[in-house]
Amino acid sequence: MDLEQSLTIAGAGMKVQSSRMRVTAENLANAESTAEAPGGEPYRRKTISFGEEFDRAQQLGLVSVRRYGTDPSEFKSEYKPGHPAADEAGYVQMPNVEPLVEMMDMREAQRSYEANLNAFEVSKKMMQRTIDLLR
């Protein structure tokens, strides 16, 4: 049934948005994670991309996580002579995480999740109202 299928599709959409939220939380949590010793790499920002996944058995166009990647942009450098990971000049490599960008990503994930939630709710309501016709 189409409405039941739309429940599945919306569920898949919610699932990928929660994965995205997880990645964002990981980036935010590690925004200050540096290397243990000088010369090491700090935390590298993670990215996520989505893709359409066609379910042949049920003829559904679902969404799924295509791949988890890393952001290749440059690390920031901060002057912190007392830091254990500081080099001879006193600079520490900081992660390439921009909290503002992560916040935007988080908000986007939230809105997309809500959109899918609404699709789920409306499909359910449509089915329920149809069944209510019998009562």
Added chain:
Amino acid sequence: MAVEIGPKAATAAYRKALERISGGGSDAATAMPSFGELVKSQLQDAVQAGRLAEQTSADAMVGKADLQQVVEAVTAAELGLSTVTAVRDRVVAAYQEIMRMPI
């Protein structure tokens, strides 16, 4: 008088007999599944969906299933069951309506 014996007469007799059975008999709907069977099979589907929902909830408890999957399974079970009960109530009501009919 001459009694016709042949394929034509046989088919005509067969058709006549068939008409008599389906016209006067009470089990005209033997080809269709009975209401009891219908409810039974639908209810089995609903129970199956309920079991799946329970299984998914249990999986989610141990971290093997997502929250979305639980909601999806529970919603499917709920809607399936309410469809069956709505149909059943409707048909039983119609039956009672007939039973109340003054003869």
